[in-house]
Amino acid sequence: MSSHAHAGGSTVHAPMAEPSGFVRKYIFSVDHKVIGIQYFLLALTAVVIGIVLSLLMRFHLVWPNATLPFVSGGQMSQEQYLALVTMHGTIMVFFVLTTAPQGGFGNYFLPIQIGAPDMAFPRLNMLSFWVTFLAFVSIIAAFVVPGGAPISGWTGYTPLSGLGEITGPGEGWGQTLWIVSISLFCLASLLGALNFIATTIDLRAPGMSLMRMPLTVWGWFVTAILGLLAFGVLLAGGILLLLDRSAGTSFFIPAGLVVNDQLQAHSGGSPLLWQHLFWFFGHPEVYIAILPGMGVASHVLSTFARKPVYGYRAMAYAICAIGFLGFMVWGHHMFVSGMSPYSGFAFSVLTMSIGVPSAIKTFNWLGTLWGGKIQSKSPMLFALGFVSLFVSGGLSGLFLAQPAVDNMLHATYYVVAHFHLVMGVAAIFGIFAATYFWFPKMFGRMMNEPLGKIHFWFTFVGAYCIFMPMHFIGIAGGIRRYADASAVGFLAHLQPVHQFMTIAAFITGAAQLFFLFNFFYSLKFGPKASKNPWNATTLEWDTDSPPPIDNFGGHYPSVYRGPYEFSVPGAVDDFIPQWVEPSQVARVK
Amino acid sequence: MPSTIVTEEIELIHSGKGPGGGNFSGDGGDSGDSSGATSVPQRAYVTGMFIALAGILMFFMAFVSAYIVRKDMPNSAWIPLQVPRLLWLNTLVLIASSFTLARAHSRFTAKDEEGFRHWWATTTILGILFVAGQILAWRQLAAQGIFLATNPSSSFFFVFTGAHGLHLLGGILALLYVQFRATRKVTRGTAIEVVSMYWHFMDGLWVFLFLLLYLGR
Numbered sequence: 001m002s003s004h005a006h007a008g009g010s011t012v013h014a015p016m017a018e019p020s021g022f023v024r025k026y027i028f029s030v031d032h033k034v035i036g037i038q039y040f041l042l043a044l045t046a047v048v049i050g051i052v053l054s055l056l057m058r059f060h061l062v063w064p065n066a067t068l069p070f071v072s073g074g075q076m077s078q079e080q081y082l083a084l085v086t087m088h089g090t091i092m093v094f095f096v097l098t099t100a101p102q103g104g105f106g107n108y109f110l111p112i113q114i115g116a117p118d119m120a121f122p123r124l125n126m127l128s129f130w131v132t133f134l135a136f137v138s139i140i141a142a143f144v145v146p147g148g149a150p151i152s153g154w155t156g157y158t159p160l161s162g163l164g165e166i167t168g169p170g171e172g173w174g175q176t177l178w179i180v181s182i183s184l185f186c187l188a189s190l191l192g193a194l195n196f197i198a199t200t201i202d203l204r205a206p207g208m209s210l211m212r213m214p215l216t217v218w219g220w221f222v223t224a225i226l227g228l229l230a231f232g233v234l235l236a237g238g239i240l241l242l243l244d245r246s247a248g249t250s251f252f253i254p255a256g257l258v259v260n261d262q263l264q265a266h267s268g269g270s271p272l273l274w275q276h277l278f279w280f281f282g283h284p285e286v287y288i289a290i291l292p293g294m295g296v297a298s299h300v301l302s303t304f305a306r307k308p309v310y311g312y313r314a315m316a317y318a319i320c321a322i323g324f325l326g327f328m329v330w331g332h333h334m335f336v337s338g339m340s341p342y343s344g345f346a347f348s349v350l351t352m353s354i355g356v357p358s359a360i361k362t363f364n365w366l367g368t369l370w371g372g373k374i375q376s377k378s379p380m381l382f383a384l385g386f387v388s389l390f391v392s393g394g395l396s397g398l399f400l401a402q403p404a405v406d407n408m409l410h411a412t413y414y415v416v417a418h419f420h421l422v423m424g425v426a427a428i429f430g431i432f433a434a435t436y437f438w439f440p441k442m443f444g445r446m447m448n449e450p451l452g453k454i455h456f457w458f459t460f461v462g463a464y465c466i467f468m469p470m471h472f473i474g475i476a477g478g479i480r481r482y483a484d485a486s487a488v489g490f491l492a493h494l495q496p497v498h499q500f501m502t503i504a505a506f507i508t509g510a511a512q513l514f515f516l517f518n519f520f521y522s523l524k525f526g527p528k529a530s531k532n533p534w535n536a537t538t539l540e541w542d543t544d545s546p547p548p549i550d551n552f553g554g555h556y557p558s559v560y561r562g563p564y565e566f567s568v569p570g571a572v573d574d575f576i577p578q579w580v581e582p583s584q585v586a587r588v589k
Numbered sequence: 590m591p592s593t594i595v596t597e598e599i600e601l602i603h604s605g606k607g608p609g610g611g612n613f614s615g616d617g618g619d620s621g622d623s624s625g626a627t628s629v630p631q632r633a634y635v636t637g638m639f640i641a642l643a644g645i646l647m648f649f650m651a652f653v654s655a656y657i658v659r660k661d662m663p664n665s666a667w668i669p670l671q672v673p674r675l676l677w678l679n680t681l682v683l684i685a686s687s688f689t690l691a692r693a694h695s696r697f698t699a700k701d702e703e704g705f706r707h708w709w710a711t712t713t714i715l716g717i718l719f720v721a722g723q724i725l726a727w728r729q730l731a732a733q734g735i736f737l738a739t740n741p742s743s744s745f746f747f748v749f750t751g752a753h754g755l756h757l758l759g760g761i762l763a764l765l766y767v768q769f770r771a772t773r774k775v776t777r778g779t780a781i782e783v784v785s786m787y788w789h790f791m792d793g794l795w796v797f798l799f800l801l802l803y804l805g806r
Contacts, residue, residue, distance in 0.1 A: 120633040194640045202633040228644045236651035240748070248738035251655065255664055268666035268741065273658050277651055 018549045028130075030122035031549060035129050036108030037442065042129075042136060043100035043431075046091050049140075053088040055509050057081065058502040062495070064484040079169050081483035082151035086170075087142070089154030090178065093285065094185050095136055097427045101292035102227070103132065103192060105434045106220035108442060110196060112540040113214050115205025115557045117550045120198040124191050131188035138181035145173035153481070155282065156182075158252035158274040159264075162244040166259050176245065179238050186235035189227050196224035205539070207559035211316065212578065214538045214563040215309060218316045219295025222323040223288050229327065230284040237277035244269070272337055279330035286423050287326040290390075291319060293430020294361060297386045300433050301365055303536045304380035305372025306574050308564040311364045318357035318364075325354045335403045336410045344403045351401040358394055362387065373567075373574075377534075378452030382433035385460045386426050392464075393422025396471065411481070414474025417467045425463045432459075432515070439519075440533050444545045445526030448518050455514040462508030469497050537577045538563050631779040638783045642790050645756065649794060652752065653801065656745045660805070669806035670742040672799075673729045679722035680799050686715035687792045694785055697778070706768065712788070713764040716757060723754050742806070749798050753791070760788050 019025050029035060059066070060076050067074040107125065111118055119125045142149045150170045152161040156178065165172035200221045204213070213221075240251040244266075252274040253266035302309045309315055331339065331347035365387050374380070396418040399405050409415060432455075439447045473494050478485060485491040485498065532541035539559070543552050557579040565576040572586040660667055693708035727750070730736075730743070737747045763784045766772075772780045 120629050121637060190644050194637055194644065197640045198633050198637040201636050202630055228640060229647050232644050232648035233651040236648050236655070239752075240652075240655060243737070243744070243748070249744040250666070250738075250741055251659060251744065255666060268662055268664050270659060270662050273655055276658070277655065280651075 028126060030118075030126050032107050032111050032119045032122065032125055033442075033547065033551075035125050036104050036106075038129050039099055039103035039107055039132070040105070042133060043096050043104055046095035046099065046136065047428075050088055050092040050096060051509050051512065053084050053091070055505060057084045057088065058505045060084075060483065061485065062499050062502045064486060076483075078483040079151055080148070082153075082168075082481065083149035083170050083174070085481060086151055086153050086178070087139070087149045090139060090182075092424065093154055093289070094182070095132075095139070096431075097289035097423065098185075098189065098285070099132065100431045101296070101427065101434065102196075102220060102223055102288065103129070105216075105296070105431075105438065106196060106223070106292060107192075109438065109540055110217055110220050111199060111203065112543065112547060112551050113217050113538050114200065114203060114208050115539050115552070115559065116199060116203035117552070117556070119195045120203055121195050125195050128188040128191035128195070131184055131191070135181045135184035135188060138177050138184060142170070142174040142177040142181070145177060147172045147174055150175040150178045152178075155278055156241070156274075157278075158241065158244070158269075158271045159254065159257055159259075162241055162253050162274075163257075163259060163264060164245055166262065166264075176242070179242050179245075183235055183238040183242075186231040186238065189231045190235070193224040193227035193231070196220055197228065200224075205557055205559050208578075211313065212559055212562050213316075214295070215298040215312070215315055215319070216292070216295035216538075218319050219292045222319050223291045226284040226288050226291070226323050226326060230281040230288070233277055234281035237274060237281070240277075241274065272334075272339070275334050275337060276330070279333045280327075282333065283330040284323075284326045286419075287322055289423050289427045290430070291323065293386055293427045293433075294319065294390075296430045296434045296437070297365065297383045297390075298361075298368070299538075300379045300383035300437050301368050301387075302564045302566060303437075303534055304375045304377055304383070305369050306375070306566045307368055307372040308562075308566055309364065310367030310370070311360070312562065312564065314360055315364055318360045321357040322354060322361075325350060325357070329354065332401055332406070335406045341403070348401055348403055352398060355394075355398060358390075362391055376453075377436075378447065378449060378456060379433045379437035379534075381453065381456040381460075382429050382436060385456065386429040386433060388460075389421050389426040389429055389463065392468075393418060393420070393426055397422065409474060411479060412474035413470045413478040413480050416480050417470035417474060420470075421463070421467050425467065429459075432456075435519070437534070438540075439522065440529030441540055441545050441547070443523055443526075444529055445522050446529050446533065447522040447526060451514050451518040455511060455518065458511030458514070459508055462504055462511060465504035466501050466508060469501055473497055532577075535573075535575050537565055537575050539578055542577065542579045629774065631776055634775055634779050634783050635786070638786050642786065645790075646794075649752065649798070652745070652748060653798075656749075656801065656805070659741055659745070665741065667742055668740045670735070670740070670746050670802070672746070672803050672806075673726040675722055675726045675729065676799060676803075679719050679726065680796065682715050682722060683719045683792050683795055686712045686719065687789050689715060690785055690788055694781060697781055709764065709768055713761060713768065716761045716764065716788075720754055720757060720761070723750055726750070746802060749802060753795055753798060757791050757795075760784070760791055763787065 019029070026034060029038075056076075060081055065075060068076060071080065107119070147165060147169045150156075150161070151168050152171065152175060156175075160167050161171065161175055161179075163171065164175075200213075200217065240249075243249045244251050244253055248265070250266040250269040252271055253264060253269040254271065255267040255269075257264040257266060298309050298315055329347055329351040331343055332351045335344050335347075396414065400409060400415060400418055436447055436452055439445070474480075476491075476494055478491055478494055479488075482488065482491070486495050529545045531543070531545060533545075534541070539557055540547070542557055547553075559578045560581055561576060561578055563578055565578075567574045568576055570587050572588055576585055659665060689708050690712040693705050693712060696704035696708055727747070730746075735743050737744055767777070767780050767784055771777075775783070
């Protein structure tokens with residue numbers, strides 16, 4: 001038998017005392033595990049709000065004239081629809097797709113997986129969570145201020161976002177709160193990124209070389225680097241936009257602009273400048289959302305196929321390559337903005353070159369599965385779903401990457417379908433895979449398998465039912481932000497497709513109740529989890545479920561091998577954890 | 590055979606004489622200190638500062654790229670700003686502060702506490718003088734009727750100097766902290782190194798911004 005006894009070389013410290021008192025322990029905690037759960041719960045709250053907003057949109061698209069009880073005036077106005085678009089996008093991108101995988105799971109598991117007692121700077125960690133929380137309060141407050149939520153989309157394009165109330169309801173207080181929220185979020189993410197990078201560089205356990213780090217750690221590490229280099233740029237853009245709105249400067253507002261028959265007193269600013277600053281952040285942001293999911297998918301596929309990750313090094317390098325290229329392609333969001341066709345060409349070629357590392361990842365995922373003893377547990381299903389959605393959503397990116405094709409498809413539902421599949425749903429599947437996989441470690445109890453499977457199948461089929469037809473609406477010319485397409489002649493005949501998608505959306509949305517029930521029920525009543533319920537190999541499975549305050553209960557692990565030693569030829573067990581000394585590995589005689 | 594998980598870099602042993610020393614130990618060895626398991630290797634603070642500076646650099650480069658783009662826009666309504674002469678003096682003061690800081694650092698290495706405190710304080714005073722000088726330059730511009738929203742060139746001038754000034758104020762606070770307070774988790778040597786990195790960076794950044802404002806009008 002391979003021994004799970006602790007390696008002889010590990011150091012023993014006196015176990016750390018837990019802070020006493022509810023506030024220090026659960027609210028203003030400096031423990032990365034508590035902070036990770038705080039981030040996770042924040043994202044869970046945000047995703048419920050985000051889903052409700054999207055269902056309202058889907059409802060309105062199909063029944064635009066329905067009377068709604070909570071809408072002033074009974075019927076939803078077009079501006080209110082745009083406010084839903086804006087708030088759905090903002091909440092989902094920032095407070096779910098960025099917050100849950102990185103802030104939540106990254107915070108919880110990065111230190112444990114590299115064998116560290118905590119993040120390098122625990123107080124900074126606490127600060128970054130609470131600033132994120134303030135950012136969330138600020139964006140939610142936009143719903144209730146006079147004028148309501150902003151209508152300029154999650155991209156906050158100028159001049160719409162830069163002129164104040166005159167450009168529409170929600171462009172007064174709501175838009176200001178949006179900018180404040182995003183700026184705070186940038187600040188928090190910068191602090192978080194600093195912590196993640198320093199922790200990964202300096203706090204790894206003995207033997208944990210870079211090429212022995214789990215691919216999850218690679219994902220979080222590269223994501224943190226992207227965040228460090230990208231969020232500062234958006235913060236700068238946010239400050240300039242705020243000055244345009246409140247101090248009368250003209251960074252983004254052009255001269256001679258007439259809104260509602262009023263000449264605006266601005267001179268010579270550039271709306272394109274905002275787009276450049278925004279998308280220089282915005283494109284890396286896409287990878288900030290998806291890279292942790294890629295790490296989780298690799299990790300889970302390997303564990304439940306009982307096989308090493310195929311081409312580990314290539315996987316690690318591909319993550320770095322995607323991160324690197326991610327900074328050079330922001331212009332592909334701006335093909336129709338009137339920029340030079342030459343730069344469009346450069347952005348196009350660079351964009352398509354991201355297909356190479358993406359393909360490496362996909363082929364290696366398939367290679368990992370090939371010939372494996374596949375165990376169809378809930379986390380595995382969601383990891384497989386991740387691969388499926390990443391491929392389906394990624395392929396349409398190759399079409400959009402070509403300026404000539406993008407000219408037609410830009411601002412249609414094709415784009416909406418593309419980024420929802422590849423960045424939205426795929427990343428959400430990564431989050432689900434991580435939740436089902438690590439729930440036993442985080443809360444010491446197992447989640448319910450049958451409920452997990454039901455949740456998976458409804459969500460997986462449902463996501464395709466919503467977003468596959470959406471491609472066709474886009475190709476047929478369906479414009480993405482129209483509040484009521486039935487009033488547009490050439491789009492009216494697409495309404496049945498919209499109806500199908502709306503019904504699928506409501507069913508998929510309802511299916512998330514399986515997850516919520518499973519999550520909260522298992523917290524209290526799930527069967528107790530052992531130390532290593534999945535027979536996995538990385539360091540988080542070397543400690544109790546849930547881990548003690550200093551992660552390893554006063555001892556620290558040493559690392560003797562790579563992260564995915566499954567089915568090693570000659571070994572008795574089909575997995576050899578990273579902390580097992582070579583001399584303790586049981587061999588077949 | 591690895592015997593420790595956290596190998597702290599050997600830091601200069603230097604017991605702070607400042608008030609509020611608490612149970613801070615400058616011990617850089619591998620004996621467990623009072624914080625036990627949570628002790629973080631000192632090099633992590635240096636790494637952290639490197640990373641922070643990279644983030645700050647991106648923040649300022651976003652402004653700089655906006656400046657370059659905005660200035661050369663067609664119909665940009667750009668009127669080149671006459672940079673106040675006082676800025677030359679301020680720049681010299683800030684460059685001088687980097688030299689006094691380097692001096693303080695070498696005094697610290699030579700275990701000359703008096704010398705260190707002297708040069709460290711000089712650096713702090715020069716930093717405060719710089720910020721005061723910047724505010725004076727703002728007032729000179731205001732007296733000429735040039736404000737944030739007067740022209741894009743003045744907008745950028747105030748954004749650059751304002752953002753840099755705020756960052757420098759943070760540096761001054763850090764200088765004061767090291768002078769008057771004992772650090773807890775960070776050894777004094779690391780604190781001095783990290784603050785120095787930040788200060789020199791802010792100095793270099795200012796020289797760059799000043800040249801941009803002056804030559805790139």
